[in-house]
Amino acid sequence: MNAPLYRIPGVPAAAAPADTPAPQAPVATDGARSMGEVLAQSQVEPVLAELERDLVGLAPIKARIRDIAALLVIDKLRANLGLTSQAPPLHMSFTGNPGTGKTTVALRMAQILHRLGYVRQGHLVAVTRDDLVGQYIGHTAPKTKEVLKKAMGGVLFIDEAYYLYRPDNERDYGQEAIEILLQVMENQRDDLVVIVAGYKDRMDTFFQSNPGLSSRIAHHLDFPDYSEGELMQIAQKMLTEQHYRFGDGTHEAFERYLAQRLTQPHFANARSVRNALDRARLRQASRLFADRERELTADDLCTLAPQDILASRVFRQGGAA
Numbered sequence: 001m002n003a004p005l006y007r008i009p010g011v012p013a014a015a016a017p018a019d020t021p022a023p024q025a026p027v028a029t030d031g032a033r034s035m036g037e038v039l040a041q042s043q044v045e046p047v048l049a050e051l052e053r054d055l056v057g058l059a060p061i062k063a064r065i066r067d068i069a070a071l072l073v074i075d076k077l078r079a080n081l082g083l084t085s086q087a088p089p090l091h092m093s094f095t096g097n098p099g100t101g102k103t104t105v106a107l108r109m110a111q112i113l114h115r116l117g118y119v120r121q122g123h124l125v126a127v128t129r130d131d132l133v134g135q136y137i138g139h140t141a142p143k144t145k146e147v148l149k150k151a152m153g154g155v156l157f158i159d160e161a162y163y164l165y166r167p168d169n170e171r172d173y174g175q176e177a178i179e180i181l182l183q184v185m186e187n188q189r190d191d192l193v194v195i196v197a198g199y200k201d202r203m204d205t206f207f208q209s210n211p212g213l214s215s216r217i218a219h220h221l222d223f224p225d226y227s228e229g230e231l232m233q234i235a236q237k238m239l240t241e242q243h244y245r246f247g248d249g250t251h252e253a254f255e256r257y258l259a260q261r262l263t264q265p266h267f268a269n270a271r272s273v274r275n276a277l278d279r280a281r282l283r284q285a286s287r288l289f290a291d292r293e294r295e296l297t298a299d300d301l302c303t304l305a306p307q308d309i310l311a312s313r314v315f316r317q318g319g320a321a
Helices: 035-042 045-054 059-080 102-115 140-151 174-187 200-209 211-216 228-241 250-261 269-289 298-302 306-310
Strands: 092-096 124-127 155-158 193-198 219-223
Touching: 035 059, 045 059, 045 102, 059 102, 059 219, 092 102, 092 200, 102 124, 102 155, 102 193, 102 219, 124 140, 140 155, 140 174, 174 193, 174 211, 193 200, 200 211, 228 250, 228 269, 250 269, 250 306, 269 306
Parallel strands: 092 193, 092 219, 124 155, 155 193
Antiparallel strands: none
């Protein structure tokens, strides 16, 4: 028997929630007859170029996003010629370790979907289990519906989605949230794209336990860890964005830091690099603060010295800091 049609109360598929800003209408591509026309009218290529420019590495992910964009452009051309009647399935799974760019790619994907007219607004709502699952009977459905209401017309990104399912706890309410999500993913797929994310092994187990969810996921993207060289590139980009730089010998000190940190538990790729640079900036600030009488130059304020890196606990008894 088919599942009953489920719609978020007060949010028809063709209308945005009353408490959200008026959506920007995607550029019409109805008259396009070539790839170039669709790309020019939709302005999708600048988003792809931004993805290529801003994200270090991730070559297979970038290629897959381009493939999905190409599929959507072709679908637009087919629709313009009356050759298609249903939008391609768009729900996705992003797997990989923390700090590998999953949320950033989800943001870009939302932009692409909006510019090609597959979602009305192109916003991303990022949530975890705590945003969806209640703690007592009757609490989960309203929480889940409220999140879905905010996400309608855009992309819902559920990080660590496997925590929704806790088979070891018979009083857990996660299954209720999953059932609501499944119905919306099926019946309102023309107004919401869901991306579930998390560690690959745990997501595989999650899909095995929830075949209904797995069958609704069209695209599975596995995000690789960054290499040491890529992590150094990420560090340089982060420093440049914040108007900092490595001084003489600091680049080598940070390479030593990464080599040590990669051997330790709980390493989170770009996230750990950002945290390490934040702590280095704190040490630089303390170092400069100690010299009250010195007149500081812009170079002093922007330069991280080797000691700002080498003072990390990583170099003392293997601490992760």
